[in-house]
Amino acid sequence: MSIERFLYPRLKGPRFEDRAIPLEFLRDLAVLEEMVVELAKLEFLRDNPNRKRSPKGFTEGIELKLTAIEDGSARPIISLVVASTALFPLNHQTFFERARDNIVKAIAAAENSLPVTGYLPEKTLTYFDRIGRSLRDGEAIEFTTPTSQEAAKLTKETRRRLVLASSRAQGMTEDTTIRGCVPEADQENMSFEVRLLDGTKVKGDIAPQHLDTIRDAWNGYSTGTRVLIQGIGRFNRNERLQALESIEHICLLDPLDVPARLEELRSLRDGWLEGQGLAPPSEGLDWLSHAFDRNYPEDLPLPFLYPTEEGGIQAEWSLGPNEVSLEIDLKSHTSDWHKLNVETDTDESRSLHLDNQSEWKDMVGWIRDMNGGEE
């Protein structure tokens, strides 16, 4: 048996620090093996134009294996493991190496917005629909080879260019998280429909383990029950979600779920309030959604959220005798806090800058105190 270092991509991003690789990422590496094998066969046929197919047993005795994970963000070492050189002629190894090199060159070309089909046949580009699918914004897989030390970066964007470079691709799949309600569920065909907060409807299949949650969501449709779904979505070339290909997690949302409410307010247009009233800016809604996610503890009561005439958001809490409001400017990220105790007739006002974590901590502390003080 021979074991040779074949490919050692570097996974870049906070999720991969301390040599950690999320298990979902191993699926991507498994697809990489499929792609290398398929391309190695094509390389063999290119060198042997008189043959119609690769030799029987071309891949027998050879495997790509994860043999180590090295430091430096996470770096899986993928080795070419050959069971017996008698079964696997040495010159076949070059087809696998050429396949690998062409994959890396195609990724580099996509990174630089250059044509990729000079390196990979169009039909094989669809493998990228399953490689790097779990990459998030700001993450990358950097590929180097023994022959090229310059890293080719597979990111969400380069992956998209690679998949859509194929004229056969109608769209692509991506990890996705959506929120919506369930107006339809067909238990006979085990399928259901989700209506997203912008009104778009998408269909998905019901896995047995998700049936109870989907049934609860369907029963609660008329009262506004919403679900959070994480899974793989199929998107068209215009990045519009077309269908749910598979669902990993589904749960019922709190009626006051902050991202869901902000998504709802994203549909407002200028003039929403008696012909006036500015629509909240989309990037400001994204910021506020992330800011709440990062800074607001799950055990505290969620705020009610309303748009303001000036294009901001007002968060409000009714906590015992206290009426609290936080008027948020989505552009400057400043806010005005006002608390009224109707029993003592006392009120207080403060300005808070919501890019400042210590000011979030102050606010969370005040809400916790009004909510009974338990942590």
Added chain:
Amino acid sequence: MTASTLLLRQVNPSWLQHGRITSQVFKPTPKDNERLSVYDGDQISPERSWGHYTTTLGHVSVGVMAVTVAECDARRLPVEPDPTPFPAHAVIRFDGFSNSQKEKSAKYLKRAAENRGWQYRADATG
């Protein structure tokens, strides 16, 4: 108008979440020029005020909430008829109030309106 006259306020759909209205319903916005428009409940019913607001004026409203003249008096907010736009129009005046005073008054009025309940609901959702 008397102390018990209901002052009817229309509620924009975006100012209602999960059955709760925002205190902004009772706080003048920049377009209001310190005067909060209401319908004089002695002159028009809640349902007819909603019809006037949505059909004649062409605005959107999910229903009607109300405070009384007495509740405004308690907050030192003068109420006066303003029939220029239409006969049943009146205003709650916030002139001279600081922003925190407006916030405080709006929160009191919202609580009073919530305790009184919906005077008219266009539909049952929201």
